[in-house]
Amino acid sequence: MTEQSEEFWRWREYRHTDPDKDWHDAKIVTAGVDIGSVGSKAVVTLDGELYAYSVMRTGGVSEETAIEAMNRALEGTGLKTDNVHYVVGTGYGRVNVPFAKRTITEIACHARGAHYIYGPTVRTVLDIGGQDCKAIRCDEKGKVMSFLMNDKCAAGTGRGLEVFADLIRVPIEKLGKTSLNVEEEPPPVSNTCVIFAKAESVALLRQGWLKEKVAAAYHLAMVNRIVDLLTRVGIEKDFVVTGGVAKNTGIIFRLEKSLGIRPLEPKLDPILAGAIGAALFAKALYEKQIGLR
Amino acid sequence: MITAGVDVGAKYAKIVLLENGKTVMTRVNSTVGFDLLKSANTVFKKALTKANLERDQITQVVATGMGRKTIHKKPPINTQEIIPEVIADAKGAYHLIPTVKTVIDVGAEEGRGVKVAEDGKVRDFVINERCAAGAGTFIETMARALEVGVKDMGPLALKSTNAIPMNAQCCVFAESEVVGLIHSKVSKQDIAKAIHDAMAGRIASMVLRVGVEKDVALIGGVARNPGFLPPLRKELNTEILVPEYPEYVGALGAALLAFEMEGKK
């Protein structure tokens, strides 16, 4: 009865190995597995440097997802999970990573991962995850000083964007760009609740608003919510954004405009920040275990 | 004399063609796109062809539902009158169940509780205004989180026996709670039951605001979900009647009112 419903909310899964590195030369091989509420990431590091990673959708059973994510990260490298000296699990499903020797929260891992991706000048990390949004203040070593989380309302999260992409039938990866090609910013969708925000967006479409304009209104409402959280934790330069939504240019552009602070450009995929942080902690834990630290 | 009732809801448009205010000739529904008028017209044409009638054979058309104002007086349906959903719900339910005193309508994006007077008129009503959880889309979004088909959510919930209380305040927060439950190994059927219990709790708390008086009828698309009735019956601790074709009761009410208006002329 419903037309063929193409899933606009489903985003692309991928993996990668650094061709210039070989794990045989490495002294310490560690990994971090970040089981997020919507997406799961696995990262392998050689002596604290990023080597291989995978990004996939979190399935119904997090153990299977953890194993699958790890296998995909190791795919084609010849490495097996048991060759990895130490694995740290993080993220929502961190307790279900069977091969992780230790779990550390995604708050600590994102701060540490951001330090690796963006460098030691980072002081404020914004992680826009699938189901929640975290604002973290950290020091020059990437250690957490204070943090706040919002998972009370999915309007300020990746999940809210997925629901919206489905609604206006624009693939989620293009949503950010779509929201930017408007002459001037419309007023934000006012409602705090994502379902009502969705209903209001439908009403705007029915009033003849173009998709781009409605997308702009929704992105603006989402950024307002994120800025609320950031102002509560206090923003100190340099400011960076991690998590999957960091790739949404519509969010990043409006964050910069609202805060008056330009987030640093990521030199690698910000969605990996949590898993990278976990892998780096794994290295430190392993060094402690063999008395190197 | 043939009259028509058009109920343009948030997700589906429903039409009922009624003969002499008594027998239902056809029932048709289809999804509502962004162009409300176009969707209403297509479903209207579908009804005409199904009942092989011409537009002019229908003497009176009344529209109801969220999109009623947008399609009012516009060709080819050009409705003569529009009525709010609560009046249509009361009329339709009263026609099907003359002893009804409380009508609970749970559609795609809105939940309503209507108290019906002796003569089928609206005595009091409440509309879910605080949280979208008391609506069909809640089940849909949850089904996606559970990777279960929307249709299977109800039967799945019925399989479970133990109750996991879910956060009462916000449905979307409940969604992240569902993810939490998934990660802590709770079975899908127990989660499906928790979802239906949470929604039933919200609908019940809405209806309780106007009070529950026997007989109680459940109408609207969600009434077709078998997993929803048992927890709602428990929350309100009363028997609940579900008429056949529950999602058409609003359109039926509109068609009945069209007949009454025609009679008065």
Place this chain on the structure above:
Amino acid sequence: MVEEVFETFRRWIDNRHDYAKAWKEKTGSRIVGYFCTYVPEEILYAVNILPVRILGSHEPPTVTEPYIFAMFCHLCRDCLAQGLKGRFDYIDGIVEGQSCLHLRQAFNAWRLHIPINFAYYIHIPHGIQNPHAIPYLTQELAKFKKNLEDWTGKKITNEDLDKGIRIMNRNRELMRRVYEYRKPDNPKITGLEAMEMVLSSQMVDKEEHSKLLKKLLEELPSRNLNRNSGVRLMIIGSEDDDRVFMKNVEDLGATFVVDEHCTGSRYIWDDVAPHEDKLFAIASRYVKRVPCPSKDWPEFTRVNHSVKLAKEFNVQGALVIQNKFCDPHGIEIPPLREALKQIGVQTYPFEFDVTVPWGQFRTRVEAFLETLTGLEELF
């Protein structure tokens, strides 16, 4: 044996209704349900009435929708829900000691819609920081005593009041002595056990409760809790009786060594001082006790008291709980967190609803503990 004592406390909490019905059977006396800890239980004990606190069951309170607008805290609605569900059908009366706007709605809805023989609202003053509060409350308590005498047909003498004061002071004093065992580096009891101790005292005959406390105090010194006490935490809030949350947090490698809420230290911290005018003595206790924020102005006495407790019990971090929609405690969160920060105690805020989503809160607690232990060695 210490474990048996806490087992009894837990049984009393979980089967509070059976306990009360059995008590009524045994004594033939009356039971009064009360909502807020500003109700002077001394006067009820004086006339052999068993005061029991009406608390919620942590289930969504849907039945209360027609009676209380859902923007008021879940506690007041959850309490009313217990009455509407008939779980307190054995109590003879309800009493409320005026405190916040939220809880009095549970009292009034109960009075108007649930059959009860005796419903009395004591206008406890809010101006507890002004000198006229004690003489005023003394007369207000005299009115309350008169109404109790009319209802029970029994005169309440000074000896009766002394008995009531003795029972309450004794119970509080014993519980404070148990609190002392939470100060050492390796506390002798967990935060959960402390909550079970105080909560159960609000639901049973305090003389019976005191007997167990004496046994507990004899055996505590030799108790070996053999668990790593981990991070020393404080929990600060309004009415937290969510034992699941306490247990889960302590299982993550921490111990609540002290609390500041009315199901804990605030309930036991002050005694009735001796005075020949018994009602004056009771009134002074309830005016000068650790205040509920709804009465604590213009000075922040409760905030300062919380800071003192944090120092005394050598606390590393504090979880600041707000029952969603609770205004009195919600208003004090920023000044409270700042005052604690100034003495080096980190804090983290939690917003509680009727059910607590442990999934999300677990991440917050673990991350907060990580900031306290600092994962130092990993940087």
Place this chain on the structure above:
Amino acid sequence: MMLKKMTQTKEYPTEPLKIWNEGKQLRRRYYEDYLNANEHGGLRWAGGAWSFSAIPAGLGDDVYCITGEPHGATIAFFKDFTAKCHEAVEAAGFPRTLCAYMRNYWGSILLDKYILADGTVIDNHPTPDFIWQDHICCSHGKWYQVAKWLEEKKGKRVPMYCVDVSVGYPMDKPLEDYKINYIINQLDDGIEWLKKVTGREYNDVLLCEAVWNEVKATKLWAEICALNQAVPAPLDEKTMYSLYVMGTLMKHRPECVAFYEKLKAEVEDRVRRGIAAVGNERFRVITDTQPPWGFLKIFREMEKYGVVSLGSLYTYGLIGMWKYRPDGSWIPKDLPPAKPKTREEALKLIVEWTVDRPEWAHFYLPEAKTKMILSIVKQWKADAVLLHYNRGCEGLSVHIAENRLGIQKAGVPVFPFEGNMGDEREFDFTGTLARLTTFFESMGLKKMKK
């Protein structure tokens, strides 16, 4: 009865209120006086609309109060300034479920901005010389306790005094003496405190004058509201919001008494000539609690259905003083026998006058407020009651669900709608309007063709 109403589409004559601009001037000058008080040696104090404003008047006639609630409402009226206030308050860590006026007030301290009645925003929020408040709602005492804390963080010390009036309500019999004396004693101490913190002498003659003005002003406002029993109603509630505000700002001042005397004369004249506030009036309603200040246009939408709001226990009883006659009718209160001559007489008079303020009843007894609402419905000939379940104010929303049950049991149509008086993010205008019009349609009303 309902059907007769629907067909009647009589059009009543209407005309604007002559006194309207004078009211605007009075309010604007009031806020400027507060702002510039210090420039010419005057004093500024902060407190609520229910604070005993006659008492500080004994310090001199150059003593001006900000009155927190109307200021909170003024802020709420200008939506983007309100949004900035809320953002600042939440950034400071306060929950967003707190009283909306209080958050607006704190927000303007945190932003160090001050908004005038006409919406112009100026820099540096004027710090009061002292705080003189009273406490009946949970947020009353703490509102100014935190305002004082916020000022201290900016290096400004503001002394605070707060009178506890939570002694109960005289439903059927007067309050016992010990309750009255409890308040009088606090006011007595308060006068000594005022002298200490301002260094000024205290003038009992000014006190007696102020008390007598307050008694006259609050009785006058009740008399004006009583005139709205006429059909058609000479005033509508939206207009009354701008008129009753004088009572909240300066009920103890002679200008307020003079303004209300003039207003009463004008309204009496309108009643004589059958002048209506709403020309197509055919369905009379009363509301409850403060309106969503940022969305007053909802009243204009109601008028398209011929619906006029005659007022509410809020507009009538927040400031107006009333009493029940033995026959059960609810009428403006009689003036006390004589003007007070001494401090003792003045304090006793103002406390006894104030403790049965209608809007203090529901803090203790839902039945008392329901009874007053039903008296208004009967005497003002209202057809329905619209209850604003106001998330922004727990003080006026306390027991509102019980009031609804009482009104419904009396067979009066009642329609609750949820919203927030001061936090525009929480008022779903489109949804509320849809539900409101559905209620009107279910009462048989149709949108009138313009």
